[in-house]
Amino acid sequence: MKRPANVTWHPDLDRAYRRGPKGFRRSDERLKDELAERLMYRTDIDCSDVTIDVKDAKVTLEGNVPERWMRYAIDDVAESVIGVDDVENRIRVQPTPDRSEARARDMGGERDLARESLRWPQRMAPPTMRRR
Secondary structure, three states: OOOOOOEEEEOOOOEEEEOOOOOOOOOHHHHHHHHHHHHHHOOOOOOOOEEEEEEOOEEEEEEEEOOHHHHHHHHHHHHHOOOOOEEEEEEEEOOOHHHHHHHHHHHHHHHHHHHHHHOOOOOOOOOOOOOO
């Protein structure tokens, strides 16, 4: 079956989408609203300190996020909006103090557990190699 002429395959989205009429461009305000809505639906991303600016279909993201993966996820969401030509990501990763302390505490606890599991019980001597 032949693909219709007005359908384009989007490699990032892994699906087809229709092209608009000749010369059609979404307004910058509409692109900004679409991106903001998509980010609001992503409950796993904390984008409360991120600002979005759109000019001539070029999206500029600025602000701070607590995790590095969130920075890249926001970038991916912005690139997936149909009509966006370019994304400039100026988001910085700034872990919140309580999160980084909790992570260090958790990791410290995991390290201690791992060390404990590697120790031999006191009443059991480690096995020795015996010659037969």
